[in-house]
Amino acid sequence: MMLQTAKQSHVRKTSTHVMIQMLLRLMAASYNLRGSLNAYLRCDTGWINFSVGIRTDSGSVVAGIIFRDGNVTVSDKIPTNADIVLHFNSDKSVKKLLSSIPTEQIFLIMKNQLKFDGNVAYLNLFFFLLSLLINKKQKKLMENERKTNQKNLLKGSPKARTDLSGELQARRAYRMKAESLDPASNI
Numbered sequence: 001m002m003l004q005t006a007k008q009s010h011v012r013k014t015s016t017h018v019m020i021q022m023l024l025r026l027m028a029a030s031y032n033l034r035g036s037l038n039a040y041l042r043c044d045t046g047w048i049n050f051s052v053g054i055r056t057d058s059g060s061v062v063a064g065i066i067f068r069d070g071n072v073t074v075s076d077k078i079p080t081n082a083d084i085v086l087h088f089n090s091d092k093s094v095k096k097l098l099s100s101i102p103t104e105q106i107f108l109i110m111k112n113q114l115k116f117d118g119n120v121a122y123l124n125l126f127f128f129l130l131s132l133l134i135n136k137k138q139k140k141l142m143e144n145e146r147k148t149n150q151k152n153l154l155k156g157s158p159k160a161r162t163d164l165s166g167e168l169q170a171r172r173a174y175r176m177k178a179e180s181l182d183p184a185s186n187i
Contacts, residue, residue: 014060016091021076023098024054024065028072030133037132041070050122053078053085054094061094067129084118084126101141102131 031037041048051066055078064075064082078085088094093113097105105127108114116123 012060013062014091016056016094017061017063020054020061020063020094021074024063024074027130027133028065028074031067031072031129038070040129040132041067041072048125050083050125051079051081052122052126053082054088055085056088056091056094058090060091061088082118084116084120084122086123087115087117089113089115098134099137099141101145102127 031041047067047069049068051064051068054063054065055061062077064077064079066073066075066079088097089112093108097108097114100108105114109116
């Protein structure tokens, strides 16, 4: 581990590292200064305390964010005893996380572009807190994805089968008649 740490200190930090540091600091400022966001860091039993480490396999990005007693701080290294450490396979994967919808975030894990060590509950919590900040962007991306999917479906089946949709509509309109008294209730 010592050799790996020494090796990583000599790795050149990339623009992605600077971008992550800036975005984590922006996230920290948002949660520290906006009461509406800070309220998400508290539950009925008190503050939610956890820390997240972010790194790439090459060591070009190393950062951390710590949520402690309602205060959020950013570190230029992975916090000791981090509750979750996100390992990205490349700088491109880190950028992809920031511009993706929740479904694509899961795909990053499934495609091994993002691996993690630690408690998966903290991964979900971190993704949730991140989505609170980029909510509008994610909604816009999901709407664009929906439109693209609709276009692709229309290309695959350009002629709509109105007879099928008409039959479904007729089924909804049909009502079965029932006797006014349940025969089983007299038993």
